[in-house]
Amino acid sequence: MTVTVARHLQPRPDGQAFAARLSERVNRRVDGLEESSSMIDFAFSTALLALQAHCAADPEGARLETWKAAVTAMQLGSALFAVTGASEGTVECFINGRPRAVPAVGPQPYADADHWLSAFWLALVCRERERMTQLCEIPLDRLRSPDGVYDEYVYHWIDVQQTYQLRRPGLVDKLIATIADASPEAAAVTPPGVLDGLMYPPIHLFYLVVREREEEFAPALGEALDLHKSYWSAEEWAAKPDGALALGPLAMACLAFDREFPVDVESPYIPKYLLSGGWLGEFPA
Numbered sequence: 001m002t003v004t005v006a007r008h009l010q011p012r013p014d015g016q017a018f019a020a021r022l023s024e025r026v027n028r029r030v031d032g033l034e035e036s037s038s039m040i041d042f043a044f045s046t047a048l049l050a051l052q053a054h055c056a057a058d059p060e061g062a063r064l065e066t067w068k069a070a071v072t073a074m075q076l077g078s079a080l081f082a083v084t085g086a087s088e089g090t091v092e093c094f095i096n097g098r099p100r101a102v103p104a105v106g107p108q109p110y111a112d113a114d115h116w117l118s119a120f121w122l123a124l125v126c127r128e129r130e131r132m133t134q135l136c137e138i139p140l141d142r143l144r145s146p147d148g149v150y151d152e153y154v155y156h157w158i159d160v161q162q163t164y165q166l167r168r169p170g171l172v173d174k175l176i177a178t179i180a181d182a183s184p185e186a187a188a189v190t191p192p193g194v195l196d197g198l199m200y201p202p203i204h205l206f207y208l209v210v211r212e213r214e215e216e217f218a219p220a221l222g223e224a225l226d227l228h229k230s231y232w233s234a235e236e237w238a239a240k241p242d243g244a245l246a247l248g249p250l251a252m253a254c255l256a257f258d259r260e261f262p263v264d265v266e267s268p269y270i271p272k273y274l275l276s277g278g279w280l281g282e283f284p285a
Helices: 015-032 041-056 064-083 113-125 131-136 152-166 171-181 191-211 215-230 247-258
Strands: 090-095 098-103
Touching: 015 064, 041 113, 041 171, 064 090, 064 098, 064 113, 064 131, 098 191, 113 131, 113 152, 113 247, 131 152, 152 171, 152 191, 171 191, 191 215, 191 247, 215 247
Parallel strands: none
Antiparallel strands: 090 098
16 A cells, blocks of 8 residues: 655745756856866755755656756765865866866865765665765765764764675674664754654665565655654744755665665655656766
């Protein structure tokens, strides 16, 4: 039986036009990267917002523009870590249909765990295995922020995904440790609502995929989307497009889908054509 999770957002009358305006802003920032990459974090953040806006206007991800927004955001996420991984010269980054020589900027505070998770999940949704591998080869030390910014489980969670992608040993032990450290008792920095509603559900979904517990995946995905909905329904967020897409649960659902798990959940939070990869190959990635 298919579970349906409705979204909290009411569609904007100008939703598609709003998303198109954001994408145009992204395009302008991409075109300026070859002159200066100092604002690449803003370009990536705008691309993520544009993707959310496209998903808000296109709940199934049926429009080609929505897939293009996902691909562009994915390319910018990869580019952010490429240019902060080099300190001189330029780095060739393929963005928006062509390779671009983007100036290296060296280590930056914004090349952190939060941006890594978004970049990796976008690459997973876009089924870009080479980009996933490149991101997973980034040492954890490069992603660390000053103490008090992120709980330790966040770095453990990244290590788990890198271990899985690169087929390193110790996956199960690392995953169990991550789950233990992502408990309310152990997580001192992450607010409880963020931990329960946004951070922990993808970890649990990944655990079910790794342990091949197919029959448990769809119910857990439905619960994850309910938690996502509850978090983004709060008054300060309810009218904003930021929660239109549940990127972490979507990425884990793509992983399960590609392993032929039954993903019997329908929701605008995990647009159907992004989940199934229905637009794969339409744009060079």
